[in-house]
Every structure is written in structure tokens, then in C-alpha cells.
Amino acid sequence: MINLINKIDEEPYVKLYKLYDNALESGQSNVEAMLIASYSNETNEVDARYVNLKFISSDNFIFFSNYKSPKANQFNAHDQISAVMYWNAIDTQIRMKAKIHKVSKEFNNKYFTNRQPEKNAVAISSKQSIEIDSYEKVINNYEKTLETKNLKKCPEYWGGFEFTPYSIEFWQGNEKRINKRELFVKNEGKWVSKFLQP
Numbered sequence: 001m002i003n004l005i006n007k008i009d010e011e012p013y014v015k016l017y018k019l020y021d022n023a024l025e026s027g028q029s030n031v032e033a034m035l036i037a038s039y040s041n042e043t044n045e046v047d048a049r050y051v052n053l054k055f056i057s058s059d060n061f062i063f064f065s066n067y068k069s070p071k072a073n074q075f076n077a078h079d080q081i082s083a084v085m086y087w088n089a090i091d092t093q094i095r096m097k098a099k100i101h102k103v104s105k106e107f108n109n110k111y112f113t114n115r116q117p118e119k120n121a122v123a124i125s126s127k128q129s130i131e132i133d134s135y136e137k138v139i140n141n142y143e144k145t146l147e148t149k150n151l152k153k154c155p156e157y158w159g160g161f162e163f164t165p166y167s168i169e170f171w172q173g174n175e176k177r178i179n180k181r182e183l184f185v186k187n188e189g190k191w192v193s194k195f196l197q198p
């Protein structure tokens with residue numbers, strides 16, 4: 001589930017809230033799954049991976065990750081990202097462009113304290129995306145952390161990222177392939193919308 005908080009009355013958001021409700025009513029699984037594409041200055045490559053979108057607070061989209069992971073390093077060096085969600089239950093794609101940055105420490109601490117301890121043990125024990133000799137060692141690290149660490153204390157290497165899109169495109173599939181595409185772009189504080197050809 002995505003937590004929709006501090007809802008706003010701007011056209012693309014009203015549309016988004018409605019689509020989210022429709023997706024849930026239609027039984028969409030993994031409704032939180034969102035692809036984040038980023039750019040690596042280091043390797044001159046574009047990279048992408050799914051994350052779980054946990055909050056849409058006003059016009060902020062928030063997910064959580066490891067602050068030393070490849071994605072975090074990429075965001076730090078180059079803050080432009082694009083994000084994509086696809087809800088197959090309603091055949092809808094939502095495509096966004098934004099600048100990304102970390103959320104506040106206070107927000108992380110509060111969120112972390114209220115998460116399941118098992119999830120926190122993974123966040124604490126994993127040096128995300130670093131090579132390890134075996135999966136067994138991953139499990140050992142996790143179990144040791146579960147027994148020995150304070151699972152309420154958010155480590156400084158874990159937390160949220162937030163972005164506020166300036167471009168949001170809604171793509172709605174049509175059985176005759178006459179797909180409906182509506183693009184919202186924020187221009188000097190105001191959303192301008194246009195339809196795009198399929």
C-alpha cells in the first residue's frame with residue numbers, strides 16, 4: 001500500500017488518487033512497485049531498479065533505501081531521475097521526471113522505529129549491492145543482527161529519498177491500441193496539460 005497523505009487538489013494528483021483507488025479495487029498486486037532510472041557519472045551508464053513507493057505526501061514521492069548503495073551514489077552525483085509505475089490491473093502507466101534528494105533524519109528515525117524489527121534487521125545488516133561470498137553469509141549476518149542489534153535505531157546509512165515531479169504522464173491502454181496519453185508539465189508553478197499521440 002502507498003500512504004497517500006496531505007492530499008492536494010492539483011489536477012494530476014486528483015487523477016493519480018483516483019487511479020490508485022481504481023487499481024486497488026481491481027486487485028492490483030505490488031501496487032507500490034516503482035521503477036527508478038538514474039545516471040551514473042562514474043560509468044557513464046543509465047541504471048534502473050524497482051523500489052517500493054511508501055508515501056505520496058502532498059507532491060512528494062518517498063521510498064527507502066541504503067544511503068551507500070549504487071543508486072544513492074548515483075542520486076548524489078546526478079540528482080535527475082525518472083520514475084515509472086505500471087498498474088496492469090487497470091492497464092495504466094505513470095511516468096515522471098524529477099530531481100531527487102534525501103528526506104530528513106527526523107522522518108527516517110520516526111519511520112524506522114515503527115517498522116517491523118525483521119525488516120529493520122535487513123536494513124541494518126545489508127551493505128546493499130556489495131559482493132559477498134555466499135547467500136549463507138547473508139543469512140548469518142541477518143540472524144546475528146536480529147539477536148544483537150538495536151532494531152529501533154535507524155542507521156545513518158539507511159533512509160528515505162523524496163522527489164517532486166515536474167512532469168507526469170498518464171498512459172491508459174485501449175483495447176484497439178488507441179492508447180490515451182495525457183502529459184502534465186509544471187510551468188512556473190502551474191500544471192499545463194496536453195494529450196500525446198499513442
Ligand SMILES: Cc1cc2nc3c(=O)[nH]c(=O)nc-3n(C[C@H](O)[C@H](O)[C@H](O)COP(=O)(O)O)c2cc1C
Pocket residue numbers: 030033047048049050051052053063064065066069070071072128129
Ligand atoms: C518490487 C521490488 C521492490 C523493491 N523495493 C526496494 C526498496 O524499496 N528499496 C530498496 O532499496 N530496494 C528495493 N528493491 C531492490 C532493488 O530493485 C535493488 O535490487 C536494490 O535496491 C539495489 O539497487 P542498486 O544497486 O541500484 O542501489 C526492490 C525490488 C523489487 C523487485
